[in-house]
Amino acid sequence: MPALPSSLISSLSHAPALTVPETAGGLPAALADLPDPRARRGVRHRLTVVVTAAVCAVVAGYRSYAAIAEWVTDVPAETALALGMAPDRRPSEAMIRRLLQAMDPQLLTAAISVWLAGRATATTATAGRAIAVDGKTLRGSRTLDAPARHVMTACEQATGVVLASTTVDGKTNESPCAEHAAMA
Numbered sequence: 746m747p748a749l750p751s752s753l754i755s756s757l758s759h760a761p762a763l764t765v766p767e768t769a770g771g772l773p774a775a776l777a778d779l780p781d782p783r784a785r786r787g788v789r790h791r792l793t794v795v796v797t798a799a800v801c802a803v804v805a806g807y808r809s810y811a812a813i814a815e816w817v818t819d820v821p822a823e824t825a826l827a828l829g830m831a832p833d834r835r836p837s838e839a840m841i842r843r844l845l846q847a848m849d850p851q852l853l854t855a856a857i858s859v860w861l862a863g864r865a866t867a868t869t870a871t872a873g874r875a876i877a878v879d880g881k882t883l884r885g886s887r888t889l890d891a892p893a894r895h896v897m898t899a900c901e902q903a904t905g906v907v908l909a910s911t912t913v914d915g916k917t918n919e920s921p922c923a924e925h926a927a928m929a
Contacts, residue, residue, distance in 0.1 A: 772797045773829065775860035782847035790836045794829040795844055798836065800857065801828065810845070814838030854910065861906040875902040880913055 773793040781792040802816035814837060817825075822832035830836070836844075845853075877900050886894035898910040 771863075772800060772857075772860055775863075776856050779848070779852055779856055782849075783844065789834070790840070791829065792844070795836050795841060796848075796853070798828050798830065799841060799845060810842040811838050814841050817841070854907075858907055858909070861904075862901075862908060876900065876908065877902050 776793045776796050779792060779796070781788070783792075798817050798820075799813050802813040805816060807813050807816045817830070817835050820828075825832045825835060878897060879900070880895060880897045883894045883896060895913045896910050897913050899908045900906065901908055
């Protein structure tokens with residue numbers, strides 16, 4: 746059996762195919778409790794609308810902020826309406842980028858993981874469920890002052906859904922973290 750990816754983007758890419766009503770109905774509800782980091786004045790697009798559109802773009806294979814904005818611009822009018830966007834007034838690349846960069850990544854990952862886990866448990870049997878644990882060094886996370894960030898991720902093998910992810914101390918590897926998590 747080939748190794749499964751352990752990043753959120755890879756998990757979203759391997760998620761079961763969704764129709765617009767399923768996506769628009771379930772994901773915004775999962776994102777509803779996320780705090781909006783923007784000031785209330787001047788907000789033109791609801792947080793759930795922008796993040797739902799970004800997740801849909803990632804599922805469709807778009808990876809950069811510019812690509813996500815391109816997907817949002819090119820999506821058909823009926824899809825835009827189903828996602829909560831006015832067909833003639835869609836979020837810009839700069840707005841999508843600023844919003845996603847300002848959001849708490851842990852809260853966003855947790856909300857999307859809960860949504861994906863709910864979809865996975867609704868579509869797959871839990872008998873014989875296998876969870877893979879893997880550690881990765883995040884490319885591009887090294888700075889002049891800090892080494893690259895190393896994370897450990899738990900992923901359900903049948904669906905590829907990331908269930909949890911945690912930072913691993915730079916002085917060790919993921920084995921002690923996995924043992925600690927198994928004991929908890």
